[in-house]
Amino acid sequence: MLHAYRGRKILLLNKENHVKDIKVLGSGCANCETTAKLIQEVAQAKGVEVAIEKVQDMAAILGYGVMSTPGVVIDGQVVHSGGVPDRKKVEGWLG
Amino acid sequence: MEQAETTVNGNKPRWFAGLALLAVIWVAAYASLGAFADGMVRLLGLDPQSRLGDAVRFFFFDTPKVLLLLAGIVFVMGIVHTYVSAERTRDLLAGRRLGLGNVMAAGLGIVTPFCSCSAVPLFIGFLQAGVPLGVTFSFLISAPMVNEVALALLFGMFGWKVAALYLGLGLFVAIAAGLVIGELRMEHHLEDWVRALQSGQVVRRPAEEYTLPERIRAGFSHVKEIVGKVWPYMLGGIALGAGIHGYVPEDFMASIMGKGAWWAVPAAVAVGVPMYSNAAGIIPVVEALLAKGAALGTVLAFMMSVIALSLPEIIILRKVLKPRLIGVFVGVVSVGILLVGYVFNLVL
Numbered sequence: 001m002l003h004a005y006r007g008r009k010i011l012l013l014n015k016e017n018h019v020k021d022i023k024v025l026g027s028g029c030a031n032c033e034t035t036a037k038l039i040q041e042v043a044q045a046k047g048v049e050v051a052i053e054k055v056q057d058m059a060a061i062l063g064y065g066v067m068s069t070p071g072v073v074i075d076g077q078v079v080h081s082g083g084v085p086d087r088k089k090v091e092g093w094l095g
Numbered sequence: 096m097e098q099a100e101t102t103v104n105g106n107k108p109r110w111f112a113g114l115a116l117l118a119v120i121w122v123a124a125y126a127s128l129g130a131f132a133d134g135m136v137r138l139l140g141l142d143p144q145s146r147l148g149d150a151v152r153f154f155f156f157d158t159p160k161v162l163l164l165l166a167g168i169v170f171v172m173g174i175v176h177t178y179v180s181a182e183r184t185r186d187l188l189a190g191r192r193l194g195l196g197n198v199m200a201a202g203l204g205i206v207t208p209f210c211s212c213s214a215v216p217l218f219i220g221f222l223q224a225g226v227p228l229g230v231t232f233s234f235l236i237s238a239p240m241v242n243e244v245a246l247a248l249l250f251g252m253f254g255w256k257v258a259a260l261y262l263g264l265g266l267f268v269a270i271a272a273g274l275v276i277g278e279l280r281m282e283h284h285l286e287d288w289v290r291a292l293q294s295g296q297v298v299r300r301p302a303e304e305y306t307l308p309e310r311i312r313a314g315f316s317h318v319k320e321i322v323g324k325v326w327p328y329m330l331g332g333i334a335l336g337a338g339i340h341g342y343v344p345e346d347f348m349a350s351i352m353g354k355g356a357w358w359a360v361p362a363a364v365a366v367g368v369p370m371y372s373n374a375a376g377i378i379p380v381v382e383a384l385l386a387k388g389a390a391l392g393t394v395l396a397f398m399m400s401v402i403a404l405s406l407p408e409i410i411i412l413r414k415v416l417k418p419r420l421i422g423v424f425v426g427v428v429s430v431g432i433l434l435v436g437y438v439f440n441l442v443l
Binding site for chain 1 (some may be wrong): 153180181182185209210212213215216217219220221223288292295297298299300312316
């Protein structure tokens with residue numbers, strides 16, 4: 001299931017100027033909420049279009065190889081795990 | 096990695112020089128704590144011999160001291176965290192046998208970044224990679240209980256002996272409890288969905304790489320995060336300590352929490368287990384109990400049971416553990432802490 005999923009993401013990655021597909025991995029903890037909000041904020045400030053999805057399913061989270069939540073997945077790539085990311089780091093992803 | 100090294104190389108001496116300068120400032124500040132506190136007492140026009148003067152001096156001595164220690168230790172740990180990720184710890188523990196594995200797990204629990212909110216994915220991730228159940232538990236017990244914030248605060252407020260005792264006994268409880276749970280062979284008391292996931296393929300991803308400036312920045316942001324969260328509790332604890340220090344040193348708690356009362360330790364653990372607090376939140380209470388004559392073993396047992404076990408954590412772990420295993424987990428850790436409290440009170 002996961003593999004099919006990943007294939008789709010790679011297709012998206014090849015398109016220019018696509019909407020960034022962002023997943024916040026976490027079991028609904030406060031840090032995960034903060035992370036999702038931070039990404040939304042930065043995206044808005046930079047005028048980048050994003051689709052943020054919160055992933056709470058444990059199998060899916062582990063499927064990304066993430067053990068420390070919150071984790072962040074952008075277009076199928078894990079870019080961060082363990083704790084709320086730095087604002088600068090988030091700006092880098094959306095830059 | 097190589098590439099990252101070369102791009103930073105030009106700046107490396109500057110980063111090291113900056114760190115060295117910070118270290119010098121830190122040591123200088125630490126060395127002038129007494130002068131600062133005396134100065135504050137004089138500035139406020141208080142008589143250093145008076146009770147109020149004494150309390151105020153204590154406050155202005157301890158606050159910057161504990162802050163400096165906390166900031167220093169947390170900064171170093173922030174940098175250490177960039178070297179030791181949960182993934183690296185998992186790979187170090189995979190396939191270890193009970194015994195050495197438990198010792199390693201408890202030790203790694205101190206230096207591995209850990210948040211109780213990711214206890215479940217971590218737990219399953221460890222099992223998936225072949226870390227034995229007992230070893231996984233040693234990690235899960237040690238990681239929240241024996242952490243740099245607890246150690247830094249204990250060190251700053253009660254001296255290195257209390258901090259070292261807490262470290263040693265915390266590790267002991269984590270190792271012993273993990274060993275017992277491992278020996279009981281309770282693997283089949285994991286929830287079914289966990290056992291199904293357990294046999295799944297471990298997904299590995301390349302470890303995050305850091306440049307030196309990034310590591311140092313991680314140190315600073317760790318300080319900002321932790322000190323920002325902890326300072327109100329710390330101030331509360333020191334203010335309380337200052338009040339007690341300057342005024343009546345009565346032995347109010349001695350009768351109920353002193354060494355004489357055999358039931359004090361189990362009572363402390365029974366009260367502490369369901370309570371939920373972090374190390375910082377519990378420090379003011381510890382300060383008050385100790386100053387009022389409660390026995391050190393009883394107080395440390397209370398502190399450990401508050402930090403190591405809590406109702407919210409039990410609810411989180413219930414998602415992965417069947418009731419029997421949850422019961423054993425809580426029971427074994429409680430008994431370990433109980434033992435620590437008694438032994439302590441006997442020896443000291």
